[in-house]
Amino acid sequence: MASARIQCPLGTALAFSAVLLGVACRADVIASPLPTVSAEQRAAQSFLHCVEAGTSGCVVSGASHVGWDALHLILWMAGGSPTGLLAALPSQLAAHQDPRRAQKAFVAEIERYASAVRGAECAPDGSQPLAQVIDRAASLAGKRLERLGMWRTDLAAVVESLREQAHQELDGGHLVRFSCTFDPYRAYVITRTQDADTTVVGMTTILAPAFGGDMPRRKNVLERLRSESLGLSRAAAPVLDGVVDPWMPFALEEL
Amino acid sequence: MLGALLMAALAAGAPARSFGDDRGVDRGVARMPGFEAVLLAHLKHGIGTEVLPTGPGAAIQPGMFVTIGLDGVQAYDRDLVRLQNGRVLDEVGADECARLCPASLFDAFQAEWLAAAIEGTQRSVEIPIHVLFAAHGQLPAFTLLDVIYAAATSRPTRPPELSLVTSSPGSGLRETRFFVLPPRGLELGQGSAALGLTVQFSRGRYRVRAEDSSFAGAGRVQNLTMLRARLREVKKRFPNKQTVILIPEEGVTVSDLVETISAVRADFPRIVLSAGQDVVLP
Numbered sequence: 301m302a303s304a305r306i307q308c309p310l311g312t313a314l315a316f317s318a319v320l321l322g323v324a325c326r327a328d329v330i331a332s333p334l335p336t337v338s339a340e341q342r343a344a345q346s347f348l349h350c351v352e353a354g355t356s357g358c359v360v361s362g363a364s365h366v367g368w369d370a371l372h373l374i375l376w377m378a379g380g381s382p383t384g385l386l387a388a389l390p391s392q393l394a395a396h397q398d399p400r401r402a403q404k405a406f407v408a409e410i411e412r413y414a415s416a417v418r419g420a421e422c423a424p425d426g427s428q429p430l431a432q433v434i435d436r437a438a439s440l441a442g443k444r445l446e447r448l449g450m451w452r453t454d455l456a457a458v459v460e461s462l463r464e465q466a467h468q469e470l471d472g473g474h475l476v477r478f479s480c481t482f483d484p485y486r487a488y489v490i491t492r493t494q495d496a497d498t499t500v501v502g503m504t505t506i507l508a509p510a511f512g513g514d515m516p517r518r519k520n521v522l523e524r525l526r527s528e529s530l531g532l533s534r535a536a537a538p539v540l541d542g543v544v545d546p547w548m549p550f551a552l553e554e555l
Numbered sequence: 556m557l558g559a560l561l562m563a564a565l566a567a568g569a570p571a572r573s574f575g576d577d578r579g580v581d582r583g584v585a586r587m588p589g590f591e592a593v594l595l596a597h598l599k600h601g602i603g604t605e606v607l608p609t610g611p612g613a614a615i616q617p618g619m620f621v622t623i624g625l626d627g628v629q630a631y632d633r634d635l636v637r638l639q640n641g642r643v644l645d646e647v648g649a650d651e652c653a654r655l656c657p658a659s660l661f662d663a664f665q666a667e668w669l670a671a672a673i674e675g676t677q678r679s680v681e682i683p684i685h686v687l688f689a690a691h692g693q694l695p696a697f698t699l700l701d702v703i704y705a706a707a708t709s710r711p712t713r714p715p716e717l718s719l720v721t722s723s724p725g726s727g728l729r730e731t732r733f734f735v736l737p738p739r740g741l742e743l744g745q746g747s748a749a750l751g752l753t754v755q756f757s758r759g760r761y762r763v764r765a766e767d768s769s770f771a772g773a774g775r776v777q778n779l780t781m782l783r784a785r786l787r788e789v790k791k792r793f794p795n796k797q798t799v800i801l802i803p804e805e806g807v808t809v810s811d812l813v814e815t816i817s818a819v820r821a822d823f824p825r826i827v828l829s830a831g832q833d834v835v836l837p
Contacts, residue, residue, distance in 0.1 A: 376678065381671060382593050382631055383617055384680045390587065392678060405677075412676060448632065449588055449596025506673045515666045522665065525711050530672045532711045544749075547707075547714050547737040550825055554797040555749040 339498055340474035341424040344489035347500040348478065351410055352418045359407050360499045367469020368490045368502030369402035370462040371434055377441035377459065379508035382448055393458060409503055413484055416529045421481035426512070430470040430490065433511055438463040440510060473501075477512060483527045485516035590617040591728055594720070597632055598622065598689055604728070608692040608813035610721035612729030618685030618718070619671070623702055625691050628660065630706075635663035641694045643701055652708040653738035655830050660705035668710050682711070687730060689720035692810035696803035699812070700830045703735055721813055731816060733826040736800065740832035750796050751834050752789060754782065754819065757804040758811060763789070766836045779818040790822040799823035802831055 337345070350358035373396060377385065395401045441459055445451040470492055478487040490502035507513025515521060526533045543549045588596075594615060598604050602624040622629040625641040636643065636659050648654025649661035671682045686706050690699050707714045718730035743749050751766025761782045764773040772789045776782050786799070799819050803812055816826050 372677075376674075380674055380678070381619070381683070382597075383590070383619060383683055384671075384674050384678055386587060386590055386593065386617065388678045388680045409677070444632065447596065447600050448593050450593060504677070506670060515669070518662050518665070521662070521669050525665070525669055525672060530676060532672055544743075545737055545741060548734045548741070548798075548827060550734075550798070552743075552747055552749060553795055554825055555743075555747075555751060 337424065338427060338474075340427050340491040340493070341476050343491050343498040344427075344474075344476035344478070344500060345424055347489060348417060348422055348487065351414055358500075359403065359410060360501075363403075363492070363499050363501055364399070364469055365402040365406050365501045366396070366399050367466050367473075367492065369396055369405065371430070371437065371466040371470060371490075372502065372504065374434070374437040374441050374459060374462050374466065375508070375511065377455075378437050378444055379440075379510070382450075385450070396462075406502055412529050413487070413503075413505060416483050416527060417480075417487070420483060420485075422478040422487055423480075424476050425479045427474045427476040428512055430473045430475055431467065433475055434463060434466045434470065437511065470501075473498075475507075475512070477507075483520070483523055484529065485520045485524065486513070488513065591615040594620055594687070594689070595728060598728075601629070601632075602689070602691055604722050606691045606693070607689060607720060607722040607728075608810040609723065610729070610731065610813045610817050611723055611726075612719075612721050612731040615687070615720070615728050615730050616685055616718070617683075618687050618716075619667070619683040619706075620687045620689060620720075621702060621706055623688065623690040623694055623699065625694060628663075628702055630664065630667045633667070635667070636660055638698065641691065641698050643698060649705070649708075652704040653832075655738050655832075656701050656705035656708065660701060661709050664706045665709040672711065684713075684715055685718065686710075686715045687718045687720050690809045692808060692813075694809045696807040696809055696812045697805070697830075699809050700735075700803075700828060703828070704738060704830070707735065708738055719809075719813065719816075731813070731820075731826070733816070733828055736827060736829040736832045736834065738832070740834065742833075742835040747836065749836055750793055750798075751800065751836055752786075752793075752796060752798065752823065753800040753802060753829075753834070754786075754815070755802040755804065756811075756815060757806055761815075766834045779814060782815075783818050783821070786819055786822050797823060798825040798827060800827045800829050800834065802829045 347358055373392060438459055442451065442456065445455055470490070473490065473492040476489045476491060478489065479485070480487060484505040486505055488504050488507045489500055491498050492501045516524065524530065542551055544552050544555050548555070595604065597620070598607070601622055620631060625638060627637045628635045636645070643657045643660060645657040645659040647658045649656055649658040651661055668682065674680060675682050688699065688703060703717060707717065716732065717735065718732050721729050721731060723729045749767065750770065753764050753766070755762045759777055761776045763776065763782070763785055764770070772785065772792070774785065776785055790796070801812070801815060820826060
C-alpha cells in the first residue's frame, strides 16, 4: 500500500490549504512507512478494534453467519472432543438450522472475549483463504469420524451439506490469525467478501494445528484457564464434607 | 445436498430454511454410536484391544479417554507425547504435580483441558469430570502414574474421577475406578481413626503394612493367593475399612497392577494408587 504526501516548503498545513485552494505545489508519491496488510486483515483488525471499543455492536446486522457456523461445526467434528461430539452434536446440528442462532452464537463469543481483547494487543500475523480450510476440514472430519466409528451414520451427508453451505457463503473470505501479547493470546477472525465488501462473520480463540492454529505457551495456557472469559476461576470446587481429601472423595472412616 | 434438501422441503410445502431440513439432520445423528463403541473403535485403530490388561470391572462411562501405548500418549485421538519403550523421555518434573509427572506431559494435558474449556463455552458441554486410562499391559506402572498425575493435576477446578480400562473376555471393555494419593501426600488430622492399609509390591513380592502403628497384620507374602488371604484377615479385624493403597515398585507393569487390583478389591474395593508419597496419621 502506498500513500501520497504533498511536499511543499510551506509546511504540511499550508500544503493542504494549498491543495484545497488549487495552488500548485510539487507533489511526489513516496513510499508509506505503514505496513502492507491485505483487505481481509484490515477488516479483521478494524473489527477487533471495534470490539475493544464497543463489543457486540460490531457484528454487522443482516450479515450471514451461517457459513461460519457450518465451517465451525466441521472444524469441531475434525478436532473437537469425541465426548463433546457425542453429547452435543445432535443439538448443535439442530440449532444450525436457525440462522438467528448462528448470529447469536457469534455475538456471545464476542461478548465473552470483549474485555479480554481490550488491551490484549492483538495484531494480525497471517491469513489463509477459507475455501481451502473448508475442504481440508471436511476431509479431516470424515477421516476422523470414520476412525472413531462415527462415520457409519449418515453424518457423511451432513458434513457434505455443511461443506457446500460453507463454500457458498465463505468462498472468497479469509481466516485471519491474530497473535496477542495478553489473554486470549490467539484469535482467529473469519471474513466474508461479497460484492467487494468484506465483513467479519465469525471468531474463535482456538484452532487445531492442522488448520494453522497453535496453543499459546505454558504460562499463557494457565492464564487462559484462569481467565474471566472462560469462567472457570468463578467455578467453585464442590464442598466435600466428611471426605478424606478432594483427591480421595470418600468417607474418612473407610480409609 | 443442500439444494436437494431445500427442494424436498419446498416440495413438501414447508418453508425453506437455511440448512437442510429436520429429516436430513436427524437422520445423520439419530444413529450416533455410544461412547463405548467410539472408545472401542479408537483402541482397535490404535494400540489394539488385545494389549489391554485383562480384568473385570464396571460398564464404561463417558469421559476423556487417554491411551498409553509403548510409544506414545494420546488424549482422545490427539498425540500428546512420545514414549520410548513405555517410558517418558522428559526427565524434568512439573512443580504442579510435585514432580510426580514430567513437565512435557503436564503441559500437554493442560492444553487439552484448555481446549475442553473452550469447547465447553462454544458447545454448551461440561468439561469431562471422568478420565479413562487405556494402557498397554506391558507399560511400566510408573509411566501410568506419570500420565495419571499429569492429567489429574492439570484439570482446572478439581481432580477428575479416574478409571482404568480393561478388556474382559465376553464383556468387551470394562473400567475399574480408582483414586490416587494427593501429589504432595496425605496428612490426616487428630481423631481420624484411619488405618492406611498399604500394599507395596514388585513382581512376586508384596509388603502389607498400615500407617496406624497399632496394626498387627504387617508382613511380606510371595504371591497373590497369599496376599488375598492376608487381606481377608485384615478385613475381619477392620470390617469398616474399604480402602487399600497400592504402591507399585520398579518393574511392575500395568498388567501386574491390574492383577493386584483384582486380588485385593474383593475385600478392599476402594483402590488408591500412589507413587510412594507419605501418608501421615496423627
